[in-house]
Amino acid sequence: MTEDSNNPTPQRRPLALDDILLPNAFAYEEGTVDFAVLFGNSRPVELEIGSGKGTFLVHRAKARPEVNFLGIEWANQYCRLAADRMARWGLGNVRMLRADAAAFVQKRIADNSLQRVHIYFPDPWPKTRHRKRRIIQPPFVELIYRKLCIGGQLAVVTDHRDYARQMAWVIFGQRGFATVPFPRTHGAGAGEVVGTNFERKYIAQGRRFFSLAVMKWR
Ligand SMILES: C[S@@+](CC[C@H](N)C(=O)[O-])C[C@H]1O[C@@H](n2cnc3c(N)ncnc32)[C@H](O)[C@@H]1O
Numbered sequence: 001m002t003e004d005s006n007n008p009t010p011q012r013r014p015l016a017l018d019d020i021l022l023p024n025a026f027a028y029e030e031g032t033v034d035f036a037v038l039f040g041n042s043r044p045v046e047l048e049i050g051s052g053k054g055t056f057l058v059h060r061a062k063a064r065p066e067v068n069f070l071g072i073e074w075a076n077q078y079c080r081l082a083a084d085r086m087a088r089w090g091l092g093n094v095r096m097l098r099a100d101a102a103a104f105v106q107k108r109i110a111d112n113s114l115q116r117v118h119i120y121f122p123d124p125w126p127k128t129r130h131r132k133r134r135i136i137q138p139p140f141v142e143l144i145y146r147k148l149c150i151g152g153q154l155a156v157v158t159d160h161r162d163y164a165r166q167m168a169w170v171i172f173g174q175r176g177f178a179t180v181p182f183p184r185t186h187g188a189g190a191g192e193v194v195g196t197n198f199e200r201k202y203i204a205q206g207r208r209f210f211s212l213a214v215m216k217w218r
Contacts, residue, residue: 013090020096021083027099032110038095039068044115047072049101049135050122054082056196059187061091067115069094072101102140105147112149116183121198124160136167141174148216155183155213157193159202164210177214 036042044067048057051071061069073079076098083096097104125133136156144154154171158164171177188195191203193211202209 015087015090015092017080017083017087019092020086020094021080022095022097024098026097027104027108029108031108032113033108035068035113038070039093041068043068043093045070045113046116046118047105047109047114048118048120049105050074050119051082051096052078052121053197054078054085054096055200056118056120056185056187056194057082057094058085058089058091059195060185061086061094062089063186065093067093071096072099072104074098074100102135102143106143109147111146114147115149115152117144117148117152117154118194119154119156120194120196121158121202122156122163124158124163126160126162131166134163134166136163136170138170138173141170145174145176145216150216150218153180153183153213153215155194155211157196157199157209157211159198159207159209161210164212167210167212171212171214174214176216176218178217180213180215182211182213 035045046067046069048069048071051057051073054071057069057071071082071094073082073096079096079098086094086096119135122135125131148154156167158167182193185194192199193209199209
């Protein structure tokens, strides 16, 4: 009797770290990424920017094996930790890259190629003189708009009221986006929006969250 007929639940087969974690140099290669080559199939691709320890991606990639996921995280130790978690879960539909997401998306992601972009609890840079460091700025949102396919979505969550206002102003200001209900997220537990590490920490502090999702309709 085969293993599959014995047990209909897919087996968890750990992968090597290198199966998940892309080399840093991948960010600087010439040309746009061929996702079909990267993942070995032509399934839709979702991008998470600032994956942190990878909690959201682990849950979503487990729940959506028919989708490919690319996580970009700037902090080397978090990126490796996240990739290690994906490898231990045997999540062959995920790749992690240590890179600056804005530069990577601009240089390496083809236009109209992403199904969804997730940006959860991006650094709020609360001091006025640091606000220009926030990732959600008009040129960045215009870039994300170009990289999404028609029907593709951008989903953002923050706990920071001022950043939430900026996000709404910038995202609603991008032509071609229409507001949609925030997508249901499989990993999120009771009372959670997306179930990331920061969200769990902030729930314990009683903070309120602001979430927004838009779809590229033209
Ligand atoms: C506040 S943490 C949130 C992490 C995770 N999304 C969560 O909710 O638990 C923001 C993360 O974004 C990463 N980050 C900040 N700027 C980035 C950039 N330009 N490209 C990729 N990652 C970035 C940081 O290293 C950090 O891990």
